[in-house]
Amino acid sequence: MGHVNNASYLTWVQEAVTAHWRQLASPQDVARHLWVALKHEITYRKPAFLDDNVVASVVVEKIQGASAFYDTIIRRGEEVLATVKSRWCCLDAETLRPARIAEEIAARFLRRDD
Numbered sequence: 001m002g003h004v005n006n007a008s009y010l011t012w013v014q015e016a017v018t019a020h021w022r023q024l025a026s027p028q029d030v031a032r033h034l035w036v037a038l039k040h041e042i043t044y045r046k047p048a049f050l051d052d053n054v055v056a057s058v059v060v061e062k063i064q065g066a067s068a069f070y071d072t073i074i075r076r077g078e079e080v081l082a083t084v085k086s087r088w089c090c091l092d093a094e095t096l097r098p099a100r101i102a103e104e105i106a107a108r109f110l111r112r113d114d
Helices: 006-024 027-032 103-110
Strands: 033-044 055-064 067-076 079-092
Touching (some): 006 033, 006 103, 027 033, 055 103
16 A cells, blocks of 8 residues: 555654654763663554655653653654654663663753743
């Protein structure tokens, strides 16, 4: 039918979340921490097609311990194609164990440009 499959949406979410992390975190924090997805809940609104130019924007809704809860909106122009609620776990890059998100990092994640 020419539309993208579910894996494409998850790839867009992962790329948007990791780009968000790299943009807000210091290079030292990026080197010390990894992120793994724990859960995604996708609500499809309209299909995306193979040649579409889409943009995924993210907002961190809350941080709790080692978890960050993201809302991602995937758009084609002004059209909302999908909304995604996801939970990500921060890991210590050396031990691969969950790492509590430091308050100064959380403050940067939760800052709103309202």
